[in-house]
Amino acid sequence: MTLEQDALKHFSEVSVALELQTPDMTLNIGPQHPSTHGVLRIVAQVDGERVTDVKPVIGYMHRGYEKIAEVRTYPQITALVNRIDWVSGFANEIPFMAATEKLMDIEVPERARYIRMILTEMARISSHLMFMASYPLELGATTPLMFALRERERVLDLIESVTGGRFHPNFNRIGGVKPNAGAGPSQKKAVQDLPKGFLQAARDAMDELLSTCDQFDELVTGNEIFLARCKGVGIMSAALAADFGVSGPNLRASGVAFDLRTHTDYLPYDQVNFDVVTGTVGDSFDRWQVRLEEIRQAAYIVQQAVDQIPSGPLQAKVPKIIKVPKGEVYVRAENPKGEMGYYIVSEGGQGPYRLKIRSASYSNISVIPQLLEGVLVPDIIAIMGSFDFVLGDVDR
Amino acid sequence: MRIMIDSVVEFLQGNFWALTALKLVAILTLIPVSGLAIGFAELKLSAKMQNRVGPYFAGGRWGWAQLLADGIKFIQKEDIIPADADRPVFRWAPALVMVSAVGLFVVIPFWDGGAVADLSIGIFYVLAISSISTIGILMAGWSSANKYSLMGGLRAAGQLIAYELPMVLAVIGVVIMAGTMSLSGIVKAQADFSLFGWSGFGDQPIANFISPFFILQFVGFLIFFISALAELSRIPFDMPIAESELVTGYLTEYSGFRFLFFFLAEFSNMFTMSAIAATLFLGGYLGPFVDVAPWLGPLYLVTKIGVLCFLMIWFRWTFPRFREDQLQSVAWKVLVPLGLANIVVTAIFKVVM
Numbered sequence: 001m002t003l004e005q006d007a008l009k010h011f012s013e014v015s016v017a018l019e020l021q022t023p024d025m026t027l028n029i030g031p032q033h034p035s036t037h038g039v040l041r042i043v044a045q046v047d048g049e050r051v052t053d054v055k056p057v058i059g060y061m062h063r064g065y066e067k068i069a070e071v072r073t074y075p076q077i078t079a080l081v082n083r084i085d086w087v088s089g090f091a092n093e094i095p096f097m098a099a100t101e102k103l104m105d106i107e108v109p110e111r112a113r114y115i116r117m118i119l120t121e122m123a124r125i126s127s128h129l130m131f132m133a134s135y136p137l138e139l140g141a142t143t144p145l146m147f148a149l150r151e152r153e154r155v156l157d158l159i160e161s162v163t164g165g166r167f168h169p170n171f172n173r174i175g176g177v178k179p180n181a182g183a184g185p186s187q188k189k190a191v192q193d194l195p196k197g198f199l200q201a202a203r204d205a206m207d208e209l210l211s212t213c214d215q216f217d218e219l220v221t222g223n224e225i226f227l228a229r230c231k232g233v234g235i236m237s238a239a240l241a242a243d244f245g246v247s248g249p250n251l252r253a254s255g256v257a258f259d260l261r262t263h264t265d266y267l268p269y270d271q272v273n274f275d276v277v278t279g280t281v282g283d284s285f286d287r288w289q290v291r292l293e294e295i296r297q298a299a300y301i302v303q304q305a306v307d308q309i310p311s312g313p314l315q316a317k318v319p320k321i322i323k324v325p326k327g328e329v330y331v332r333a334e335n336p337k338g339e340m341g342y343y344i345v346s347e348g349g350q351g352p353y354r355l356k357i358r359s360a361s362y363s364n365i366s367v368i369p370q371l372l373e374g375v376l377v378p379d380i381i382a383i384m385g386s387f388d389f390v391l392g393d394v395d396r
Numbered sequence: 397m398r399i400m401i402d403s404v405v406e407f408l409q410g411n412f413w414a415l416t417a418l419k420l421v422a423i424l425t426l427i428p429v430s431g432l433a434i435g436f437a438e439l440k441l442s443a444k445m446q447n448r449v450g451p452y453f454a455g456g457r458w459g460w461a462q463l464l465a466d467g468i469k470f471i472q473k474e475d476i477i478p479a480d481a482d483r484p485v486f487r488w489a490p491a492l493v494m495v496s497a498v499g500l501f502v503v504i505p506f507w508d509g510g511a512v513a514d515l516s517i518g519i520f521y522v523l524a525i526s527s528i529s530t531i532g533i534l535m536a537g538w539s540s541a542n543k544y545s546l547m548g549g550l551r552a553a554g555q556l557i558a559y560e561l562p563m564v565l566a567v568i569g570v571v572i573m574a575g576t577m578s579l580s581g582i583v584k585a586q587a588d589f590s591l592f593g594w595s596g597f598g599d600q601p602i603a604n605f606i607s608p609f610f611i612l613q614f615v616g617f618l619i620f621f622i623s624a625l626a627e628l629s630r631i632p633f634d635m636p637i638a639e640s641e642l643v644t645g646y647l648t649e650y651s652g653f654r655f656l657f658f659f660l661a662e663f664s665n666m667f668t669m670s671a672i673a674a675t676l677f678l679g680g681y682l683g684p685f686v687d688v689a690p691w692l693g694p695l696y697l698v699t700k701i702g703v704l705c706f707l708m709i710w711f712r713w714t715f716p717r718f719r720e721d722q723l724q725s726v727a728w729k730v731l732v733p734l735g736l737a738n739i740v741v742t743a744i745f746k747v748v749m
Contacts, residue, residue: 027543035640049547049720138640140631140717146446225632225716377547378719381641 024052027377031060035138035381038391040365042384046377054372054380056365061395069355074100074174074322077355081342082168084359085393088127088336090119090159093172098266099331099342100174103324110268111312112176115194117267118202118305119159119171121298125209126155127336128249128291128298131388135288136220138385139229144220151212154205161195174322176315199306206299213296221292230285234371234383237282244367248338248360250387253290254282260334267333272304284386291388323350337361337393361393419512423501431497431663435463437702438663438709445713470656478649480541489539490650490657492532497664499525504671505580507681507693518579519567522672523560526627529665530556533629533636536658537646548645551720552636555626558727559633563623565735569616569742570609570676582609583680608679615738617677619731621704624669626723628662630708632715633723670704671697678704 030041039060045053065084069077081096082089094116101108133148156166163169163178171178220226236246238254251258259276261269277293279286326348332341338360345354364387371383408415436451439462443450451459477486503518505511515521530552537549571577574585586608610617626633637645647658674680678700681693718726 025543034643136716140634140638140640141715142442143446143713146448150447223716225718228722229716229719376719376721378635378638378641382719 022047029380031057035134035385036391037134037385037389040384040389040391040394042380044372044377044380049376049378051372051375051377051380054369056369058362058365058391058394061391063392063396065396066355066357069352071351073350074324074352077351078172079168079170081357082170083392084357084396085127085335085337085340085361085390086167087130087390088123089165089168090123090163090171091127091333091335092340093169094120094266095331095333095335095340096342097172097174098333099329099344100322100324102331103327103329103344103346104174104318104322106175106316106318108176108316109313110310112314112316113268114305114309115162115177115314116172117269117272118302118309119162119169120267121301121305122155122159122202124298124336125295125302126152126159127388128295129155131291132216132220132295135385135388136226138381139226141220141223141226144216147212147215147219151209154208158198158202158205161198161201173315173318175318176313178314199309202302202306206303209299210296213292213299216292221289227285229378229382230288230386231283232281233284233375233379234386235281235283236367236371240367240370241282244370245363246338246367247363248335249277249290249294250287250338250364252277253279253286255280260332260339264332266331269301271308272301274298274301284382287386287388321350323348324352332358335360337388337390338364357396359393359396361387361389361391362396365389365394416512423498423512427494427497427501427664427667428660430667431660432463434663434667434705435659436460437705438712439463441706441709442713445710467656470659471653473652475652475654476649478541481649482539482541485535485539486649487654489532489536490654490661492535493529493658493661494664495532496525496527496529497661497668499528500668500672503579504668504675504697505583505680506697507690509580510681510693511580514578514580516576516578519571519577519582519676522579523564523567526669526672527556527560529661530627532661533646536650537636540646540649542649544642544644545646545648548636548638548642548648551638551642552629552646554720555629555633555636555723558724559623559626559731562619562727562731562735563627565732565739566613566616566619566623567676569613569735569738572739572742572746573609573613579675579680583675583682585609586679587682608677608682610677613677613738613742615734616742617673619735619738620673620677621707622726622731624673625708625711626727628665628669628708630666631712632717634717635720635723638717666705666708667701670701670708673704674700 024045024047027044027046028041029044030036031039036042041057041060043055043057044051063083065080069080072080077096078093081092084092097116129148129152133145133152136142136144159169160166163171165171236250236254238251238256241251241254241256246254247258255278257276257278261267261274262276274297277290277297279290324344324346326346328343328345330341330343332339339358340360341358343354343356343358344352347353365384368384368387372380375383408418440450440458442448451462453459454465455461477483500522502512503515503521505514533552534549537545537547537552540546570582574582576582576585629636635645636642637647639645642648647655650658674697679696680700681697683692683696686692686696
């Protein structure tokens with residue numbers, strides 16, 4: 001081998017060795033991270049700013065509610081289910097109540113059904129306002145948070161005036177609602193009902209809320225930077241959403257007009273007029289718009305329900321000790337986060353043999369890895385945030 | 397007493413080093429004070445914009461001592477350096493971020509002849525020094541041994557490269573107009589009322605009329621202001637910090653006094669960048685009656701700086717932040733061509749008129 005050849009060989013070896021190695025970096029987003037809404041952990045493989053692979057890790061908040069429910073009585077479980085999706089505590093009670101009542105074959109009085117509907121819609125408003133607060137914050141805008149939380153306070157005050165609780169009302173009873181709702185200690189038989197002036201206050205608050213929604217349109221929806229961050233980001237097709245069991249506003253943003261409020265009769269939604277809001281593309285911006293519009297629709301529902309609410313008893317006749325006959329039932333409802341269902345298997349005792357909770361966020365976040373492949377790191381947040389999940393709802 | 401003052405003034409005028417030392421002491425006091433003032437303004441203004449009260453109790457009234465109290469709190473905290481950190485780099489990064497604020501103050505004329513050093517290449521110096529803070533940020537991001545910090549630091553570096561160029565292009569328009577690179581020369585060039593030599597109707601130019609460059613260099617002013625926002629990494633360009641994505645970017649591992657340094661440097665840099673923008677585009681210390689009462693000069697300058705800082709704070713509490721690639725495309729596809737067009741148009745008018 002001549003010297004030249006030798007040098008050439010070495011030269012080629014050197015140049016191969018000098019070729020820059022750029023392995024992917026593993027970025028652990030969470031479980032403690034400002035924008036994972038609790039303790040979701042996302043293990044992302046990133047090539048610079050581009051995401052190549054995503055693996056969500058859940059279970060950091062598993063509290064074993066399904067197991068606990070097996071050793072609790074039905075009225076006690078009411079307090080448990082409040083805490084599944086803590087942003088809309090009241091709405092969680094409804095499908096459980098409906099399921100138990102279906103098993104026991106109890107007819108709930110109309111007034112109680114209306115009160116349930118009003119408060120469920122208020123819980124929906126409160127949950128969606130939480131989204132209105134957190135999503136712009138994740139995109140870097142801090143001020144909408146204050147606007148949304150101020151409105152949410154109004155709604156929470158109304159819920160509190162009826163139920164006595166802001167997040168975990170624990171207000172439903174099997175066969176109706178808590179009988180002396182809002183009655184002070186001095187009031188006895190006469191006012192075992194909604195607090196005085198509640199209906200008018202609800203009407204006014206909904207008017208205020210509608211004008212705030214317009215403010216949100218001006219402050220956030222029309223913002224060029226906001227549009228640049230959301231439009232065309234995280235597009236979820238209707239087929240993909242259906243494959244992963246996505247439900248609620250996330251599904252409707254993909255253009256599927258599926259809303260359990262119009263399909264089932266767990267609450268008197270057939271007595272009020274409202275639109276099922278749908279998006280067109282299924283991107284993050286559509287998910288924002290659907291939720292904003294759903295706040296408006298919920299406000300309309302509350303206004304109509306407040307006008308129509310009949311008088312009558314709040315509680316059906318139920319035995320003092322609640323024993324559910326043998327059988328199984330599955331009841332689902334349209335919760336703010338999506339479809340929530342309870343599958344109760346009863347062996348005839350005071351508590352269920354098995355309680356399976358189908359929570360919306362669990363199915364909703366399972367589609368996220370599909371949407372995150374190939375996006376940039378900031379888009380992880382823009383897509384994840386737009387799904388509006390709550391970790392308590394994921395892990396139960 | 398009067399004789400004493402006179403003799404001191406005489407001594408200072410005769411002694412270059414004593415005068416410079418005095419000016420430097422003034423600058424070194426001004427920087428923390430300006431940082432605190434802007435920081436407090438941000439606290440109060442953001443509270444106003446969000447229907448809050450803001451700091452209220454510290455200091456007895458309006459919470460004026462809030463930032464001092466915060467400072468005392470930060471000094472008491474443990475100064476944590478991560479085990480894997482590159483210790484000297486980690487330690488020096490906050491100081492380097494502060495350097496650009498200090499360095500820029502040196503050339504800003506607060507009144508006629510009121511700069512520590514009136515460099516003939518003043519604007520050149522400004523553009524060079526203002527980038528140093530980004531090197532500090534890059535150092536902080538690299539040395540923290542944290543992935544979020546590293547990404548924040550690299551984003552800051554990318555941002556610097558993207559936005560330094562439009563800033564330079566915007567400044568060239570001003571330099572063409574003024575015909576000088578000295579900052580005091582640029583201010584003086586804004587004193588006479590003339591549009592490329594055309595000085596109004598009739599023979600007499602309107603006395604005392606100030607024509608700041610932001611009228612004729614409006615595009616340049618916009619480019620400069622946007623680039624300054626990006627260089628300061630304020631919202632909508634705060635990707636190096638981006639607390640919802642990168643926790644707090646390059647600041648993640650910092651605590652205690654070093655964190656305070658970054659905090660103070662951010663507000664001081666905001667003050668100095670606004671001062672540069674005010675000097676280049678808003679006529680610096682010039683204003684009505686400043687020729688008869690020169691003491692008005694610093695007041696005018698501080699007012700103009702205040703307006704610009706208010707704009708920055710307003711943006712901060714209104715806008716979401718861009719994505720990294722969107723920031724790059726704004727810089728390269730919009731601001732750079734606009735800056736080049738601005739130079740061409742300015743040059744043509746300068747030659748023709």
